Amino acid sequence: MLFKGGGLPHESLALQEKLFGAGPDYNFMTRIERFKNSLVRVQHFIRCCARYNLHDHADKKWFEGVAFPNEVSVLGPHSGMFIPTLKEQGSEEQIQKWVPQAEKHQIMGTYIQTELGHGTFVRGLETTATYDPKTEEFILNSPTLTSIKWWPGGLGRTCNFGIVMALLYIDGKNYGMHPFVVQLRSLKTHEPLPGLTMGDIGPKFGFDTVDNGYLQFNHFGIPRENMLMKYCQVLKNGTYTKQTRNPKFSYGAMIFVRSMVVYEVAGQGLAKACTIAIRYSAIRRQSELKKSRPEPQILDYQTQQYKLFPLLALAYAVWFTGVRMKEIYFMVNNEIKQGHTERLPELHAISSGLKAFTTSMASWGIERCRLACGGHGYSAASGLPKIYVNATGGCTYEGENTVMLLQCARFLMNIYGGVKNGRRPSGSVNYLGERISSRCTLTSEFTLKSLADAFKHRAARMIKEASERLNRLQASGNDPEDSWNLNSVVLTKAAEAHCHYYMVLVFESVVESVEDNCVKDILRQLCQLLALCGIQENSGDFIQDGFLNNDQLELVKQKQLSLLSEIRPNAVLLVDAFEFHDVQLGSILGRFDGNVYENLFKWAKKTPLNKPEDLIHRLLR
Ligand SMILES: CC/C=C\C/C=C\C/C=C\C/C=C\C/C=C\C/C=C/C(=O)SCCNC(=O)CCNC(=O)[C@H](O)C(C)(C)COP(=O)(O)OP(=O)(O)OC[C@H]1O[C@@H](n2cnc3c(N)ncnc32)[C@H](O)[C@@H]1OP(=O)(O)O
Numbered sequence: 001m002l003f004k005g006g007g008l009p010h011e012s013l014a015l016q017e018k019l020f021g022a023g024p025d026y027n028f029m030t031r032i033e034r035f036k037n038s039l040v041r042v043q044h045f046i047r048c049c050a051r052y053n054l055h056d057h058a059d060k061k062w063f064e065g066v067a068f069p070n071e072v073s074v075l076g077p078h079s080g081m082f083i084p085t086l087k088e089q090g091s092e093e094q095i096q097k098w099v100p101q102a103e104k105h106q107i108m109g110t111y112i113q114t115e116l117g118h119g120t121f122v123r124g125l126e127t128t129a130t131y132d133p134k135t136e137e138f139i140l141n142s143p144t145l146t147s148i149k150w151w152p153g154g155l156g157r158t159c160n161f162g163i164v165m166a167l168l169y170i171d172g173k174n175y176g177m178h179p180f181v182v183q184l185r186s187l188k189t190h191e192p193l194p195g196l197t198m199g200d201i202g203p204k205f206g207f208d209t210v211d212n213g214y215l216q217f218n219h220f221g222i223p224r225e226n227m228l229m230k231y232c233q234v235l236k237n238g239t240y241t242k243q244t245r246n247p248k249f250s251y252g253a254m255i256f257v258r259s260m261v262v263y264e265v266a267g268q269g270l271a272k273a274c275t276i277a278i279r280y281s282a283i284r285r286q287s288e289l290k291k292s293r294p295e296p297q298i299l300d301y302q303t304q305q306y307k308l309f310p311l312l313a314l315a316y317a318v319w320f321t322g323v324r325m326k327e328i329y330f331m332v333n334n335e336i337k338q339g340h341t342e343r344l345p346e347l348h349a350i351s352s353g354l355k356a357f358t359t360s361m362a363s364w365g366i367e368r369c370r371l372a373c374g375g376h377g378y379s380a381a382s383g384l385p386k387i388y389v390n391a392t393g394g395c396t397y398e399g400e401n402t403v404m405l406l407q408c409a410r411f412l413m414n415i416y417g418g419v420k421n422g423r424r425p426s427g428s429v430n431y432l433g434e435r436i437s438s439r440c441t442l443t444s445e446f447t448l449k450s451l452a453d454a455f456k457h458r459a460a461r462m463i464k465e466a467s468e469r470l471n472r473l474q475a476s477g478n479d480p481e482d483s484w485n486l487n488s489v490v491l492t493k494a495a496e497a498h499c500h501y502y503m504v505l506v507f508e509s510v511v512e513s514v515e516d517n518c519v520k521d522i523l524r525q526l527c528q529l530l531a532l533c534g535i536q537e538n539s540g541d542f543i544q545d546g547f548l549n550n551d552q553l554e555l556v557k558q559k560q561l562s563l564l565s566e567i568r569p570n571a572v573l574l575v576d577a578f579e580f581h582d583v584q585l586g587s588i589l590g591r592f593d594g595n596v597y598e599n600l601f602k603w604a605k606k607t608p609l610n611k612p613e614d615l616i617h618r619l620l621r
């Protein structure tokens, strides 16, 4: 019960729904069958929302976790981007008009930004929305091949509405990117409206249950009232007005999803993978530790513990960090709504940095879990391939990870520059204003404070060095842009060090807040392991300036190894504590009852290749 709190009743309700628990096996379906199956589930989910009065986004999420295990449905873009953007960027009138229909699923929408030629560089997008005061319409157009919208989830076949990000033109003047509500398909026939060419972009690495799509506009008119006008307005006569505001408000949907992805994608994905790999490692027996003794559980091999327990610690860390990231998002967003925008840059930086840092770590960790399961990990029955292909998408969507780290670094450079000029930083970067000790306080006790301080030292030093290197590059004649590019590897590493410190700090604060001494001790061990592995894997960063010496590094290694044995008795309990139901794991290896072999055999017998099939039979005869 460490995690779930108020979510359980909704999860139990969802688990009672036969359609979610049973049905055809995902692994034996073609992509089209997967997509259709997901749509059937979407419809049932919508009925359940009405039946159980599910309105709150968080309540629905519990349900979705059971209805769409380890996959994204078309409801993701609808409830995660379309509705929040309407709410955040629409005027009161617009919210009244569209949000109730969208919440009742009478219209289904998505977020249409990326184009064939540009995803990362939002200012390079080419779709135009030209205002015509005579008809009081915006004319949407795709002027080039590269301007065709490409990727939006649900666009291919499902959605009948979308929020299209396009360059606003009035009287030949470009006012930059703005959001427009666009009806895409007939509400009667579901056919694309005239002037739109659209469809699915084809098979992908994962995301089989989502129809990521393309959309080409051919001078397609929409009413003036369809530009989202909370912050900027276009009057009937074509006058453009805007509130004093940060132009980056129109990037708000991205900040929201980045903030959610840390928990929903990285935290959940890695925790599920660890659950599967650790439970299976307690079931699987192989080789011998001692002659003539029973084969040990593979979890008793130190090397297996060394593979999996750091990932378990990481899963806890990412989970806690994801919860904290959500809290920060809602807190700062409330401040922004009340006109206090001071913390927007920090929110952008920390959500970009953590989204990148945690999805990369989780993606790497899920693959390690799969490898740790040997041959059976390679089978779809393990559930790990599906978890991996869907979670690793998080490294790319909502801002490619390197680019996101560079956004975080940009903020860190601004803050560090400010500190040099006497400004006091606050929030997640307040340590940049502190005098950081150059002496390492780590002793064999490895208190959480001393470990966090080591990460603080590393982050502060790497940020300082990245800033100084940037200045040197400029001083030696490079312009600011070239200097940035020539320094960008160093900058991404500084951003990672900042995020790493943040994650260790969050974990430490969670441990300190736990009252039950037994739970506290176990979590402390995990937090220590997380930090010690971080030090060892990045040891160069800690010894480069003499902060850590060889003796201390040896202590780090020894403690890491002793923690493996200390964690071993609780390992299975620690993954059980995530409380994933078998339906959510979708894994034979990770089954709660441990009946792995019997069910693998049953599963293999069901595979379609074992069914009588004329052509195969003829070819093989
Ligand atoms: C669908 C969601 C479902 C559910 C939601 C709930 C839970 C989530 C869980 C799961 C999600 C599951 C599935 C979803 C699956 C997929 C959905 C995917 C959707 C998409 O991918 S939508 C498209 C996303 N696209 C991007 O992210 C593009 C990335 N690029 C950019 O953001 C920008 O172009 C970039 C790189 C930031 C550069 O912008 P720009 O060139 O304009 O800025 P500068 O670099 O010049 O910087 C200027 C200045 O502005 C600051 N800044 C930049 N961005 C922001 C921002 N967003 N907010 C605030 N400030 C910003 C920047 O730092 C600079 O500041 P400075 O001058 O230094 O002070």
Ligand SMILES: Cc1cc2nc3c(=O)[nH]c(=O)nc-3n(C[C@H](O)[C@H](O)[C@H](O)COP(=O)(O)OP(=O)(O)OC[C@H]3O[C@@H](n4cnc5c(N)ncnc54)[C@H](O)[C@@H]3O)c2cc1C
Pocket: 077, 110, 111, 112, 113, 114, 117, 118, 119, 120, 121, 150, 151, 152, 153, 207, 212, 393, 396, 397, 398, 399, 400, 401, 402, 403, 406
């Ligand atoms: C599963 C999935 C779902 C998606 N859903 C949606 C959706 O619903 N709506 C939507 O609008 N979009 C969606 N997208 C698109 C997604 O947002 C973009 O693919 C993403 O933002 C990355 O942009 P890109 O494809 O242009 O990558 P690119 O920018 O082309 O990246 C390619 C490489 O170039 C590097 N690079 C690019 N710019 C820089 C730079 N400035 N500095 C250093 N390196 C750089 C990157 O690091 C990367 O290594 C989705 C994508 C995926 C994979």
